[in-house]
Amino acid sequence: MPEQPHTHLSKVEDGVVRIAWTSDLTARGWQAAVDVVRREVAAALVHHHRVEAKVRAGDDTAQRIATWSGLRREGVERRRDGDLVVYARLSDDAALNEPGGFRALLNSFLPRKRAIAQMLIRDDAAGRDAEPRVLLCRLTYKADWDLPGGVVEVNESPQLAVGREVTEELGLTVEPGRLLLTDWMPPWGGWDDAVGLVFDGGAHPESLIDAVVPQEREIRSAAFCTLDEVDELAADFTARRIRAALASLAGTGTTYTESGR
The missing domain is CATH 3.40.630.30 (Gcn5-related N-acetyltransferase (GNAT))
Known part of the structure; x- marks a missing residue:
């Protein structure tokens, strides 16, 4: 047969x-x-x-x-x-x-991992020995406030992506500085894991807020927030990431965290 x-x-x-x-x-x-x-x-x-x-x-x-x-x-x-x-x-x-x-x-x-680029923008009061205030965005699609930024597109540089996102979301042109923090984010709420990259956005006058033009589809408003306000308005892992990025900026912390830890 x-x-x-x-x-x-x-x-x-x-x-x-x-x-x-x-x-x-x-x-x-x-x-x-x-x-x-x-x-x-x-x-x-x-x-x-x-x-x-x-x-x-x-x-x-x-x-x-x-x-x-x-x-x-x-x-x-x-x-x-x-x-x-x-x-x-x-x-x-x-x-x-x-x-x-x-x-x-x-x-x-081979595995691919989502990258999210964010910018740490501060008011210049931090340069006068005051508690740093960080620019946060109030988003339309979730209750938690967050740093400006977003998903890095395919074949896009993370540093270019964060500048693009800040311009698209807030109407601001802010040159991204050095990478302050790489933060791995485990799977959460229906999302796969991702790598968060936080870039230095520098210190600016409080009047920067007046120049913000929120993208209506994603951003309700933006404000400089104290760390206590960050703890109140942002998700716990976002608050940890911000504190870790500030510590990295000051040269007193790590440049790599997992969920902000």
Whole structure:
């Protein structure tokens, strides 16, 4: 009796096919399975411009086979019966034996971490031995006040991002200074973990507030706040981050914290 095929191609649409493989192929070991699937993908790309695979999110072996067969991870398809990880290879993707092709493959599945850039802007009373006051924003989408800043866009410098965010949110042009603090934030409230980067925004006259033009969609208002007011208005981890950034600025603290600690 002839051996049954271990892979199957199904048409998704013109030029696009989906590859699947049987459990007996996996039983041979993932490396042996990769040899088979890689050949089938290469053969399919002769006649189609895209070959994709969808594997269970919890199936580490299937994900390994898809990856090392040259299929790039594209994302997760959420399903009620269990999420599927989507992989694909296009006919014009760089060959895996080329440095650019192999780097692109690695880049598709290696972990990525969200970065949030914020600016520590102070009033210049801090230069007269007074308690520092820090510029906080009252946000439209949450009760807690926060430092100005936001998410760093893909392929954007964090230092450029924080300057952009301050301009977009507050209508201010403030040159970002040195990095004061790197603060890792664990998963919280539906968010994945992230790295917070706090840059020095310098000391400014209190009249800076008069120049603020809040972005209505995100910012209700902004104010210079004492540390006691920071403790009252901001989330506890934000308050810790601000105190840690101030200590770093003064040269008395660390430059790395986790949730402000």
